[in-house]
Amino acid sequence: MKVFTRKLAAALPSMLLCASLSGVTTMSYAETTNPNLPVSVTDKWDKTFAESNKVTHRKVTFQTRYGITLVGDLYVPNDRGDRKLAAIAISGPFGAVKEQSSGLYAQTLAEQGFVTLAFDPSYTGESGGSPRNQASPDINTEDFSAAVDFLGLQQEVDRNRIGLLGICGWGGMALNASAMDTRVKAVATSVMYDMSRAMGHGVGDGKDRYSTADRRAVLQYLNEQRWKDAESKTFAPGAHDLYVDEQGKVTASTRILPETLPANPHPVLKEFFDYYRMPRGFHARSVNSTGAWNATMPLSFMNMPLLSYASEITIPTLVVTGEKAHSRYFAEDAFKTVGSKQKELVIVPGANHVDLYDNLAGKIPFARFRQFFKTSLK
Helix, strand or coil, X not given: CEEEEHHHHCCCCHHHCXXXXXXXXXXXXXXXXXXXXXXXXXXXXXXXXXXXXXXXXXXXXXXXXXXXXXXXXXXXXXXXXXXXXXXXXXXXXXXXXXXXXXXXXXXXXXXXXXXXXXXXCCCCCCCCCCCCCCCCHHHHHHHHHHHHHXXXXXXXXXXXXXXXXEECHHHHHHHHHHHHCCCEEXXXXXXXXXXXXXXXXXXXXXXXXXXXXXXHHHHHHHHHHHXXXXXXXXXXXXXXXXXXXXXXXEECCCCXXXXXXXXXXXXXXXXXXXXXXXXXXXXXXXXXXXXXXXXXXXXXXXXXXXXXXXXXXXXXXXXXXXXXXXXXXXXXXXXXXXXCCCEEEEEECCCCCHHHCCCCCCCCCHHHHHHHHHXXXX
16 A cells, blocks of 8 residues: 655545545555556457458547446558548447457458447456446447447548447347437347346247246345345356246356356357357457356346337348347347338348357358448448
8 A cells, every 4th residue: 555645645636535544644556546447458469360451450448428448449441541431339249358259240341341449348358447247238338329439530430420230238239329329320230139138037948038926036136146245345246147946046157157068058058158168259358258247237237128219210220140049039029129111130041149259150141231331321
């Protein structure tokens, strides 16, 4: 702990100062560090995909309305010249980082003529925000709008031609942002989740999993955990998908994915494990690869439906999902709700959910995304 004399301390902002003891003023580490600043800003290439020689990449930072500094990767086509280009802000999947799927999408679309920004959401990856491993439908929707702020100020970007692309759980965030932010001119999703529905009603086999009693049991469980966190003054880790047995007992893992895959795993668990926990998609800063959310995080989503105003989306909308994706019903139901007259639903033949995280199976329809944004962001 650093010690300051009263004379020196008087020159410092009062908000940073602790109580005066025995003629000296002390300052704790927590009080000298802004928790909203980036956790890190790594310059080295540490992505899960190969670097392209067709684009210029640079690390960037920008602030949200809540004062949290986000860290992103900006990709600009090498052949841009002096032209101002259409731009796309990209994030997801839920619990991933920009070095994984969103970065791959961003780099690939930049190769096809767009300025793209893949960013880490608040409280995760390299971005700021404390406590870590937190999520919020409001704050994470704001993250997308903050990305629009940033892109619209770049010399390479035509601010009247900005779109959003949300992957997995960030599909719902992208649609929510598009219903609110009139600067967004086109929105696309890939294997989207509606995270409010997922946490508030349970991810099932083509439909919601929780009964009303199950939902009540989950709320009881999470609020009991709040007492424990309040008493310990810490945040316990936990997965965001909770299970309720026939007796109404709620259980949750202390991490999102296990260290090792169990025998005869559920196919969806194996999909996620084979991406996040294996070299294919593993990244040390990814919540899904290495740990868990705060156990009480689902409370933020359970009473806050992300797609409440999806019917007010009037801009061109592209919803892409996999034929065999367990999340397909999220995409199909969202597509029905979106109010735009210029909307398209693409079902990728034979693709499961994680097939559209990377192009290992060659199933991501990048040509469809390119054509959609090229047409919609004229």
